Amino acid sequence: MSLCDTEEGAVVGLGNYLSPEISRKVVPRMPRRWQRFTSAPTWADAEAASVGSVSAPPALPSTKALPTQALAGNQTALVAAFGVVLTTRDPRGGPVRVVDFGGHDGKHADLIQHLFPQLTFDWLVIELPGVVEVMSARSRPGLAFASDPYPALEAGPDVILASASLNYIPDPTNMLRMMCEHSTFVVLTRLPLWPIERHTAAIQHTQRRPIQFSYPTWFFSESVFMAEIPIGSDILLDFVCPDDRAAFAGHYSTYRGLVIATNRVEA
Secondary structure (H helix, E strand, O other): OOHHHOHHHHHHOHHHHOOHHHHHHHHHHOOHHHOOEEEOOOHHHHHHHOOEHHHOOOOOOOOOOOOOOOOOHHHHHHHHHHHHHHHHOOHHHOOEEEEEEOOOOOHHHHHHHHHOOOOOEEEEEEOOHHHHHHHHHHOEOOEEEEOOHHHHHHOOOOEEEEEOOHHHOOOHHHHHHHHHHHOOEEEEEEEOEEOOOOOEEEEEEEEOOOOOEEEEEEEEEHHHHHHHOOOOOEEEEEEEEEEEEEEEOOEEEEEEEEEEEOOOOOO
């Protein structure tokens, strides 16, 4: 079922079909019950108020062909981010070892390998156990799936990718620190960096009727988030993810991405 299959679902996703200039004026003025995001005092409160997220089965592995036409905005941003990493990385290191947090069906691996055919990748997708069980059918040489992130972190990958995932875990600050400590590069995309004073928990409503579906998320204070990047790390690229926009806490903004070179020395 699409978000546009119901009246309220259509309103929730309306901003995706309007230009940013119009969305910025229209979406924040919608009634609160139609807003895609509502604030919560704490992560635990947002989790308790979320409905249906644990009952949704993972989608079957995608068989869609790689794009042959122009890439979508977020895909272009991801490719640009990896371009920065791959031109900065020491080329003598063999396959590029990537840990992809929340990579679902491995579509990021397919895209990057397709567009950088001169390189080989050892790509590990970290997902929920139910997703791993389904998506393991897509495993192939160079692409694997696992649910435990810690062995992958301890192995010291070249790149850690978190696309639309860091804001969906209870303790993103600690995870960001661990990512920077255990990898050479961290690529963050589809990140809600907001002009607010503190990180704020929220409930993301993807559908309201006939079946409710929602889950907890964070909106990050941009200034606090930047300060939480470990000392010694450098931001190589700060970019926008043009396909993700939202109204929250009185601000209508576009999601962002960061390419971070950590202070970990390549082996």
